Amino acid sequence: MTLTALGISASPRANGNSDLLVREALRGCEEAGAQTEFLRLGDYRIGACTECNTCQKTGVCVLQDDYQGILDRLLEVDRLVFATPVFFMAVSAQAKLFIDRGQALWARKHLLHLPLFQPRRDRRAMVVAVGGSRSTRQFDGIRRTMQSYFECVEIAYVSTLFVNQVDAAGAVRRHATALPEAFRLGAALADAASPAQRATQVELFG
Ligand SMILES: Cc1cc2nc3c(=O)[nH]c(=O)nc-3n(C[C@H](O)[C@H](O)[C@H](O)COP(=O)(O)O)c2cc1C
Numbered sequence: 001m002t003l004t005a006l007g008i009s010a011s012p013r014a015n016g017n018s019d020l021l022v023r024e025a026l027r028g029c030e031e032a033g034a035q036t037e038f039l040r041l042g043d044y045r046i047g048a049c050t051e052c053n054t055c056q057k058t059g060v061c062v063l064q065d066d067y068q069g070i071l072d073r074l075l076e077v078d079r080l081v082f083a084t085p086v087f088f089m090a091v092s093a094q095a096k097l098f099i100d101r102g103q104a105l106w107a108r109k110h111l112l113h114l115p116l117f118q119p120r121r122d123r124r125a126m127v128v129a130v131g132g133s134r135s136t137r138q139f140d141g142i143r144r145t146m147q148s149y150f151e152c153v154e155i156a157y158v159s160t161l162f163v164n165q166v167d168a169a170g171a172v173r174r175h176a177t178a179l180p181e182a183f184r185l186g187a188a189l190a191d192a193a194s195p196a197q198r199a200t201q202v203e204l205f206g
Contacts (some may be wrong), residue, residue, distance in 0.1 A: 002033065002034065002035050003029075003032075003033065003034040003035070003078040003079060003190050003192060004034060004035050004036075004037070004076065004077040004078050004079070005026060005029040005034040005035070005036045005037070005077060005078065005079035005080070005081065005186075005189070005190055006036070006037050006038075006039070006073055006074060006077040006079070006080050006081070007022040007023065007025065007026045007036065007037070007038040007039070007080075007081040007083070008022070008038075008039055008040075008041060008070075008074075008080070008081070008082050008083070008098075009022045009038070009039075009040045009041070009042075009083045009084075010040075010041045010042075010082070010083065010084040010085075010091065010092045010094045010095035010098070011040070011042070011083070011084065011085045011092060011094070012042045012092065012093075012094055013085075013169055014040065014042070015169065015170065016085070016169045016170065017085065017130045017163075017166050017169070017170065017171060017172040018083035018084060018085050018128065018129075018130055019040065019083075020170065020172050020173065020179065021083055021128045021130065021161065021163070021172060021178065021179070021182045022038060022081050022083045022128060022182075023038060024179045024182035024183050024186065025081045025126060025128065025161075025182040025183065025185060025186030025189070026038055026081060026186060027183055027186065028182065028183040028184060028185065028186025028187035028188075028189070028190070029079060029081070029186045029187065029189060029190035030190075031183070031186075031187050032186075032187045032188075032189075032190035032191050033190065034078075034079060034190035037073070037077075039070065039073075041070070041094040041095065041097075041098055042094050044065075044066035044067075044070060045065045045066045046065055046066055046067045046070075046094070046097045046098055046101065047063050047065050047067070047097070048097050048100065049061075049063075049097075049100040049101055049103055050063070053107075055103060055104035055107040055108070056107045056111050058104075059104060059105075059107055059108030059112050059114055060104055060108075061101055061103075061104040063101070067098065067101050070098070071101070071102075071105075074153060075116070075153065077123070078121070078122070078123055078124070079123070079124055079125070079126075079189050079190055080123070080124075080125040080126070080155055081125070081126045081128065081186060081189070082095075082125060082126070082127055082128070082146065083127070083128035083129065083130075084127075084128075084129050084142060085129070085130055085131065086129055086130065086131030086132075086133075086138045086139065086142065089135075089137075089138050089140075089141055090141050090142065090145070091129075091141075091142055091145055091146075096145075099145065099149045102149055102152045102153065105152050105153060106152050109152070116153070116154045117154055120154065121154070122156075122192075122196055123154060123155040123156065124155065124156045124158045124189055124196055125146075125150050125155045125156065125157055125158065125189075126158065126159040126160065126161070126185055126186070126189050127142065127143070127146045127157065127159075127160045127161070128160075128161045128162075128163075128182065129142045129160075129161075129162050129163075130162075130163045130164075130166050130172060130178075131162075131163070131164050131165075131166070132164075132165065132166065132167030133164065133165070134164060134165055134206070135164065136164060136203070136205045138164065139160075139162040139164075139203070142162075143160065156196050157199065158189065158196060158199055158200065159185050159188065159189060159199065159200040159201070159202070160200070160201050160202065160203075161178070161181055161182055161185055161202045161204070162201075162202070162203045162204070162205075163175065163178045163204045164204070164205050164206060165205075165206045166178070175204070177204055178204055181202050181204065185200065185202060188200065
């Protein structure tokens with residue numbers, strides 16, 4: 001059966017470093033035989049969670065915008081590549097808007113005790129983050145946020161690619177190893193034969 005992989009870029013900058021790295025990871029997924037799709041959160045209308053807490057009773061978000069369609073795709077696929085630039089040591093606003101809307105799923109699972117997948121599926125995710133500064137700590141928060149979100153959407157966090165000192169749009173093209181690493185990790189992500197529990201961290205810190 002052909003695996004499906006979704007690449008999501010949460011950068012507001014089209015064709016920037018996050019977009020390039022996700023596309024390269026998806027090329028790797030295709031090389032491994034997966035069928036892929038790419039989207040940019042910035043191209044969609046996604047409102048902020050208003051903490052109305054209606055979802056605590058229904059398990060569904062009341063806001064009507066483009067969020068639900070993207071979530072449906074995310075829940076369908078076998079593999080996910082999620083990329084964000086580092087903005088003030090955290091994920092981008094576009095990423096956070098999307099992630100916070102996951103609260104309805106959290107409520108569904110933890111308050112209403114409705115399982116997301118029955119039986120649980122072999123779903124795996126990779127996180128890509130890119131920052132302009134020399135800091136090597138700027139990815140700490142992103143790692144935790146994504147771990148928490150992936151638990152919510154029941155997808156195993158199997159690999160990360162963090163790249164620092166990449167700032168200008170497209171500067172990652174001039175990085176010696178970032179794009180080849182994205183391709184390699186993408187191919188590994190879509191390799192159904194590799195063990196799901198093996199976490200791979202690639203930190204390209206100059
Ligand atoms: C609002 C804003 C906040 C940023 N904050 C950080 C930061 O905390 N640390 C860092 O290393 N780079 C920071 N940067 C730089 C971006 O992470 C960097 O330019 C990155 O390559 C952008 O990726 P993109 O092309 O995918 O959008 C910031 C940029 C912007 C616009």
